[in-house]
Amino acid sequence: EKENIRCLTTLGHFGFECLPYQLVNRSMQHGFSFNVLCVGETGIGKSTLINTLFNTNLKDTKSSHFYPNVGLKVLTYDLQESNVQLKLTVVKTVGYGDQINKEGSYQPIIDYIDAQFEAYLQEELKIKRSFKYQDTRIHVCLYFISPTGHALKSLDLLTMKRIDNKVNIIPLIAKADTVSKNDLQKFKNKIMSELISNGIQIYQFPNDDETTTGMLPFAVVGSTDEVKVGKRMVRGRHYPWGVLQVENENHCDFVKLRDMLLCTNMEDLKEETHVRHYECYRYSKLQKMGFTDVGPDNQPVSFQEIYEAKRLEFHDQCQKEEEELKKRFMQQVKDRETAFKDAEKE
Numbered sequence: 001e002k003e004n005i006r007c008l009t010t011l012g013h014f015g016f017e018c019l020p021y022q023l024v025n026r027s028m029q030h031g032f033s034f035n036v037l038c039v040g041e042t043g044i045g046k047s048t049l050i051n052t053l054f055n056t057n058l059k060d061t062k063s064s065h066f067y068p069n070v071g072l073k074v075l076t077y078d079l080q081e082s083n084v085q086l087k088l089t090v091v092k093t094v095g096y097g098d099q100i101n102k103e104g105s106y107q108p109i110i111d112y113i114d115a116q117f118e119a120y121l122q123e124e125l126k127i128k129r130s131f132k133y134q135d136t137r138i139h140v141c142l143y144f145i146s147p148t149g150h151a152l153k154s155l156d157l158l159t160m161k162r163i164d165n166k167v168n169i170i171p172l173i174a175k176a177d178t179v180s181k182n183d184l185q186k187f188k189n190k191i192m193s194e195l196i197s198n199g200i201q202i203y204q205f206p207n208d209d210e211t212t213t214g215m216l217p218f219a220v221v222g223s224t225d226e227v228k229v230g231k232r233m234v235r236g237r238h239y240p241w242g243v244l245q246v247e248n249e250n251h252c253d254f255v256k257l258r259d260m261l262l263c264t265n266m267e268d269l270k271e272e273t274h275v276r277h278y279e280c281y282r283y284s285k286l287q288k289m290g291f292t293d294v295g296p297d298n299q300p301v302s303f304q305e306i307y308e309a310k311r312l313e314f315h316d317q318c319q320k321e322e323e324e325l326k327k328r329f330m331q332q333v334k335d336r337e338t339a340f341k342d343a344e345k346e
C-alpha cells in the first residue's frame with residue numbers, strides 16, 4: 001500500500017528558505033562596489049590587466065617616466081555585466097620606481113590608504129551619518145612584480161612591508177609571457193621564499209585552497225586585442241612564433257586570478273578590509289585620541305566616562321590659563337600704577 005503514496009516536490013521556495021534570495025535581490029538593486037589599487041612600475045601592464053579583467057576598455061592616458069614624485073591616479077567606472085552593476089574604482093601608481101630615491105615611493109601609497117580609512121572613521125563618528133556614503137577603502141592591492149626572472153627588488157620588499165597591515169596584497173608577476181616556463185617556476189618559488197623571510201603578510205585565501213596558494217604569485221598576461229586561433233577569436237598576444245591566449249590556463253594564470261578575485265573572493269576581500277585592516281587603523285587612532293575600553297584598574301570604562309573626563313580636563317586647563325592671564329594682567333596694571341605714581345611724585 002505504501003508504494004502507492006505519491007511524493008510531491010514543491011515547485012517554488014517558501015518560508016525562511018527564501019532568505020538568501022532577499023539578499024540577492026537587495027544586492028542587485030544596490031549594485032556592487034569594488035576598489036582596487038594597482039602598484040607597479042610605469043609600463044608594467046597595469047592598465048592593460050585591469051581592462052582584461054573587467055573586459056572593457058577603460059579610457060586612460062599613458063603616463064610618462066619623468067615624474068619627480070610618485071602619485072596616484074584615481075578613476076571610477078560604472079560597469080554592467082548582464083544585470084549586475086559594479087562601481088569600480090581603480091587607483092594606479094604613477095611614476096612608481098622612476099625616481100632615484102626609492103624611499104619616497106611608498107609614502108604616497110600609505111597616505112592614500114590611510115586617508116580612506118580616516119574618511120570612513122570620520123563618517124562613522126558623525127552624529128548624522130549618510131547612508132549613501134561611498135566607501136573608498138581599498139579592498140585589494142594588486143602588486144605587479146617585474147618579470148626579471150631573478151628576484152624581488154628592494155623597492156618591492158620595502159613597499160609591501162609597509163602596506164601589508166593596511167591592505168590585502170595579491171602579488172602578480174606582470175608580463176609573464178616574457179619568462180620561460182622553467183624560469184617561471186623558479187622565479188615564483190624565489191619570490192615566495194623572499195616574502196616569507198621578510199615577514200611580509202600577503203592575502204590569505206579563506207578556503208585554504210592548496211592549488212591556488214601553490215600558484216602564487218599569479219603569473220599574468222594582459223591583452224585587449226582579439227587574435228584568431230583556429231576559427232575562434234580569443235584575447236591574446238600575437239608573436240612571430242605563435243599566439244599566447246590570455247584565457248588559456250596552460251599559457252598563464254590570468255583565469256585563476258580573475259576567478260579568485262571576482263568570482264570567489266571579492267566579498268571576503270571586502271570583509272577582511274573592514275574587520276582586519278580598518279579595525280587596526282580605527283583601534284590605533286582611537287587609542288591615540290585617549291580612548292580605551294578598560295581603565296588602569298582593569299575595570300571597563302564607557303565612552304561617555306572618558307568623554308566626560310576629557311571634557312573636565314579641558315575645562316580645568318582653560319580655567320588655569322584664564323587665571324594665569326588674569327594674574328599677568330593684574331601684575332601689568334600694578335606695574336603701570338607704580339610707574340605712574342613715581343612719575344607723579346617727580
Ligand code: GDP
Binds near residue numbers: 042220223
Ligand atoms: P601601465 O603603465 O602599467 O598601465 O602599463 P600599460 O598597461 O599601459 O602597458 C604598457 C605596455 O605594455 C603596452 O604596450 C602593453 O601592450 C604592454 N603590455 C601590457 N601587458 C602586457 C603583457 O602581459 N605582456 C606583454 N608582453 N606586454 C604587455
